[in-house]
Structures are given as C-alpha cells and as structure tokens.
Amino acid sequence: MNLSSLNWNSLLPELVIVATSLIVLITAVVGKVSRVDRIARGHALAVVTLIGLLIAAGLTIMQLSQPASDFMGMVQSDALSHYLNLVILLAAALAVLLAWDYLGRFTYSFSEFYSLLLLAVAGMMFLGKSTELITLFVSLEILSISLYILTGFNRHQLASAEASLKYFLLGAFASGFIVYGAALLYGDTGSTWFSDIAANASGGFLTLAGFALLLVGFAFKIAAVPFHMWTPDAYQGAPTPVTAFMSVGTKAAALVALFRVLQSAVSAPYETWAWALAILSLLTMTVGNVAALRQTSIKRLLAYSSIAQAGYMLIGLVAGTVLGLQAMLFYLFAYAFMNIGAFACASLLESDDWSELQDASMANARGLFSRQPLLATALAIFMFSLAGIPPLAGFFGKLYLFDAAIDAGWLWLALVAVINSVISAYYYMRVVVVMFMEAPDESTRVRLPIPDSAILAIVIAVLGALLLGILAGPSFASLGQAVVAWRF
Amino acid sequence: MVLDYLPLLILFIIAAGFAAIAIILPTVLGPRNPNKMKQEPIESGMIPFMQAWRRFPVQYYMVAMLFIIFDIEVIFFYPWAVVLGKLKLFGLIEMAIFLGILLIGYFYVWRKGAFEWQ
Numbered sequence A: 001m002n003l004s005s006l007n008w009n010s011l012l013p014e015l016v017i018v019a020t021s022l023i024v025l026i027t028a029v030v031g032k033v034s035r036v037d038r039i040a041r042g043h044a045l046a047v048v049t050l051i052g053l054l055i056a057a058g059l060t061i062m063q064l065s066q067p068a069s070d071f072m073g074m075v076q077s078d079a080l081s082h083y084l085n086l087v088i089l090l091a092a093a094l095a096v097l098l099a100w101d102y103l104g105r106f107t108y109s110f111s112e113f114y115s116l117l118l119l120a121v122a123g124m125m126f127l128g129k130s131t132e133l134i135t136l137f138v139s140l141e142i143l144s145i146s147l148y149i150l151t152g153f154n155r156h157q158l159a160s161a162e163a164s165l166k167y168f169l170l171g172a173f174a175s176g177f178i179v180y181g182a183a184l185l186y187g188d189t190g191s192t193w194f195s196d197i198a199a200n201a202s203g204g205f206l207t208l209a210g211f212a213l214l215l216v217g218f219a220f221k222i223a224a225v226p227f228h229m230w231t232p233d234a235y236q237g238a239p240t241p242v243t244a245f246m247s248v249g250t251k252a253a254a255l256v257a258l259f260r261v262l263q264s265a266v267s268a269p270y271e272t273w274a275w276a277l278a279i280l281s282l283l284t285m286t287v288g289n290v291a292a293l294r295q296t297s298i299k300r301l302l303a304y305s306s307i308a309q310a311g312y313m314l315i316g317l318v319a320g321t322v323l324g325l326q327a328m329l330f331y332l333f334a335y336a337f338m339n340i341g342a343f344a345c346a347s348l349l350e351s352d353d354w355s356e357l358q359d360a361s362m363a364n365a366r367g368l369f370s371r372q373p374l375l376a377t378a379l380a381i382f383m384f385s386l387a388g389i390p391p392l393a394g395f396f397g398k399l400y401l402f403d404a405a406i407d408a409g410w411l412w413l414a415l416v417a418v419i420n421s422v423i424s425a426y427y428y429m430r431v432v433v434v435m436f437m438e439a440p441d442e443s444t445r446v447r448l449p450i451p452d453s454a455i456l457a458i459v460i461a462v463l464g465a466l467l468l469g470i471l472a473g474p475s476f477a478s479l480g481q482a483v484v485a486w487r488f
Numbered sequence B: 001m002v003l004d005y006l007p008l009l010i011l012f013i014i015a016a017g018f019a020a021i022a023i024i025l026p027t028v029l030g031p032r033n034p035n036k037m038k039q040e041p042i043e044s045g046m047i048p049f050m051q052a053w054r055r056f057p058v059q060y061y062m063v064a065m066l067f068i069i070f071d072i073e074v075i076f077f078y079p080w081a082v083v084l085g086k087l088k089l090f091g092l093i094e095m096a097i098f099l100g101i102l103l104i105g106y107f108y109v110w111r112k113g114a115f116e117w118q
Helices: A008-029 A037-062 A079-105 A110-129 A132-151 A158-188 A194-200 A205-223 A231-237 A240-265 A270-292 A296-319 A322-348 A373-387 A392-405 A411-437 A452-470 A470-482 B002-029 B059-087 B089-111
Strands: A067-069 A075-077
Touching: A008 A037, A008 A067, A008 B089, A037 A079, A037 A470, A037 B002, A067 A296, A075 A079, A075 A110, A079 A110, A079 A240, A079 A322, A079 A452, A110 A132, A110 A240, A110 A470, A132 A158, A132 A240, A158 A194, A158 A205, A158 A231, A194 A240, A205 A240, A205 A270, A205 A411, A231 A240, A231 A296, A240 A296, A270 A296, A270 B089, A296 A322, A296 A392, A296 A411, A322 A373, A322 A392, A322 A452, A322 A470, A373 A392, A373 A411, A373 A452, A392 A411, A392 A452, A392 A470, A452 B089, B059 B089
Parallel strands: none
Antiparallel strands: A067 A075
16 A cells, blocks of 8 residues: 555545644644733634635545545545535634634633544535544544534533533443443444445345444434434533534534434345434424424524424435435525524624523514614524525425435325424414514613624625525536536 | 354343342342431441542643543554554655644633633
8 A cells, every 4th residue: 555546636625624624633733822812823723723714625526526435435525415515614714703702702712622623524525425434433422522512612601611511422322332332333343444335235234233323423413303302402502603503513413314224234224224314304304393382592593494494405315316415405505694694693692691591582683674674684594494484595495305205205204394384484483473573672682783794694694594595406407417416 | 143242231130139139138128227327428447537529729620630631642643653664654644644633622722711720
C-alpha cells in the first residue's frame, strides 16, 4: 500500500473541513488579543469557517457526478453522500451566521466554538460516506462528542450545562447500543464491511439482534420515539445556533447512514426492516406532534416539531425505493432551510438576560407583526413551510414523501402522516396567530437592533423555502437523476 | 450454531445463582442484632473518619483526562512499529499526520495552561 494508491479526492471536502477546524483551533492560543479585539477576532474566525465550508461545498459540487469507493471500501462517495454533504454544509454555514452575533454575548471562546462546529460537520460528512462499521462508529462519535460540548457551550447558564449532560449521558448510551450491534454483526460475519456483512450474514438471531441494536442507536441520534427523551431538553438548553445546526445535521447524517446500513449491509429482505421502521416512524410523528401541541416555549415547540419531522423523513426509509430516497433527500434540503430559519427567528426573540434560561417563549412573540413586520412574516413563512402549506418547500417535501410511501404500498402510513400534518398545523398556526392577531404587550420581546448576520441567514432560509417550493419539480428531478445512479 | 454458546449460558446461570445464594442465605439463616459498629461502612478494617463524598481538587480530572489521551497515543505506536517494515514510507507519513494533529492538540492544551496546577 502506498499514498498514491489511495483516492484522496473522494475525501477532499472532509479533509478541507478538518484542516480548517485545526487552523481555527490553533488561533485560540497564538498571540495575545486585547479584550476589545476579541469580538473582531471572533468575526474573523467565523469568516475563516465560512470559507472552509464554501470550499468544501465547491469541491462536493465538482465531484457530484463522480462516484468513488476507496480506502479499502471504508468510504463510499456517491450522489447520496454528496447531497448529504451539501445539506450539512448549508446547515453549518447558516449556524455560523447565527452565531456571528449570538456567541459574543456569552463567551469569548470563539476558536473552540467554530473548531468544534467544523469537527461535528466533518463527523457528519464521514458518517454519510462510511460503508464500514468502525468508520461509521468513529464518525458518529466525532460528531456526537463535538455536539455534547457545543450544547453546553454557554457554561455559565445552568440549563445549558444540564442539556449538555443529559445529551451526553443518553448519547453515550446510544453509542453503546451501536457498538454492541456492531460487535454482534462482527461475531456473526467476521467482518465489519457492509458488503461482507450482507454476503455472510447468517440471518439468525445474531444478525437480527445486531441490526436491531444498530437501529436503536440510530433512532437515538435522529431523535425517533421512543428514544427521543433527550431532545426537548437538549434543544432548549443549547445555544440556539447549535440547536439549529444539530437538529438538521445530525438527523440528515444519521438518516443517510441508516439508509446505507439497511440497503447495503442487510441481507434479509427489506420488508423485515420496513415494518420496524414504519412503526418507529408512526410513533415518532404522532408523539412529536401531540407533545408539541401544549408547548409554550417556541424553542421547545420546535424541538418536538423536529421529532415529528424525523418521523416524516423515516417514511422515505420505509419506502426503501429510489423515490423514497429522493423524497427524503429533498425533504432534508427543505428541512434545513425552514427549520434553521425558524430557529434563527426564535433566537431573536430570546431575552438578553443571560442569568435566566435562554428561551423564546410564545409570549415573546405576541403581536410581533406590529413591531417587526418583516421578522414576523419570515417566521410565519417557516411555520407554514413546516406545516406543509403550498407553495412552500415543506409542502412539496411532504407530498413527495407521502407519494413515495403510497407508491411502495404503504398507504396506511401515508394516511397517518397526513393526519399528523393536520395535527401539526394547529401548533404551527398558533405561533402565527400569536404574532399576527394579538396585540403586543410588555412581554413582547425582540432583540434590537437585529444583527445583519441573522438577517442574512433568515433571508437565505426564506429564499430557500420559497424557491425550493416553486422550483420543486426541477430540483426533485435533478436529485432523482443523481440518486438513480445509486445501486439498489 | 447457537448451541456453541451453551457453556456461556451455563456460566451465566451459575454466576447469577451464586450471587443469589450469597445474598439470600445470610438473610434467612443469619442472626440479626445490629449495633453502631456493624452499621458503619467497612474499609479494610479502618475506622471511617470522614465522609466519602468529599471534595478533591478538580485539576485531578484534567490531569487524568490528558493522561488518557496521550497514553492512548503512545499505545498506537506499538502496532504501528510492528508493521512499519511493511508499510514503509506510507506508514511513516500516516503516523506523521496523526502525530501532527495530536501535537496541535498538545500545543493548545499547553498554552491554555492545562498542565499548570493553579
């Protein structure tokens, strides 16, 4: 083996991200910076981070049509991983824009923040590419450990620390499930490569138990019911840019990795797993939506809504067809725009008092339309999109998902999902009603002036949610062409 | 196939059964007349003189954590040294990259003052 025999090109975007992360980290301890210059340095680091993300995105786009499998088959870069990379990089870039102003209000550790964010991005990107159990586990840990720390980044605030600890304990537990599952599969087949596992699996108890444990671990990571207990607390306590990023990035990466495991490592007929996934999906969307109905905090409401959204996205896996995968990828893009946009708006409604829980309560948004009409409109667009109202991206995302489910013969699941969408409309609309139809009072709170970086993030998200909706047909079709290349 | 694991199951049953007997028998047969001396936690015959849940310097935590990180780093060298003859230049460069990344971490930790007790 030598250096040139490895196809470094297939990992180039990830390597750029890791390198950027190291550069950003090392600036924390190089040179002395006066207290005044710290914020300026934080902004410089954010720019470096954005440049790294842009380069990685550029490289990914250049490789879009070049599938490659390398490092002895440990990674597979194909249309699936490329599109996943784009979703993750988009989510990270929007999170950096949100953090631009937000971060400086409670910490000076900018290098650490951006470095960890980039490491989490790298972990997610590797996760989507891994076709081998150890690679999969290591990437999952890279992303999880970075996110545990990021969740507790506002360490002077109790809620943030609590969220971090809860997320860490339950996340470590979930990682344990994945290791056990991997160990059983290795015991069964004598290999950690997906292709070998598919070829040699005995199909007996060991195989079933191994895959079931892997499934449990992934369900934790994508916050599927009944493994969702950590989600509301972690999402509420974490700094809002982190919440926005991890609600999209972790789900996207874990869903794609789960898809890879199910499609390429499972030798059993897909129907065996489709039922487990269908029940998981049913529980996830129902519990998420019902629990969201009674929330009074916008951040917590969005946390439960993201659980429900994970349930919709699982439908793509249940279908297990090209159409299902295509719909899931489309939904991931739509979700990245609308969910991060919603969290961006929520971050502007938070209180400025850092001694209390950083939370955007529903009351803070009361009568927002008369105070900040543009912000209220933007948040309304995200809520409409999440609820699935045409012509926004969320509507078409759901349409494609449900269509894929019906196409694959899962009519009842599609019906349940439609009923769930109706339930979810209630709480999404409630936010809109509070903003537009109630009069502002002393509890109405918007952080003024609204920072330019947040405005930029919200504008990008609004454009994404609108354009992806209006151009749903062409963009869905172009996703399809790339996905069809994936072997089924 | 599954039958191969039968010894494991038997071992498990024996272990669980032994533990159960060790707990149940004394509660059934043993006389019970507690006094203050008997109620105290036992620590190798030492008389307890303070609360077990006492504070200790948090720096221990940092030192222990850093020790584990760099300890594992050293352990990686052993398998690497065994196969270096086969890997040749490739192995050397790979290890250099690995060490380079770790050194950045080391430099960070050092400049952050994690090695200082105060």
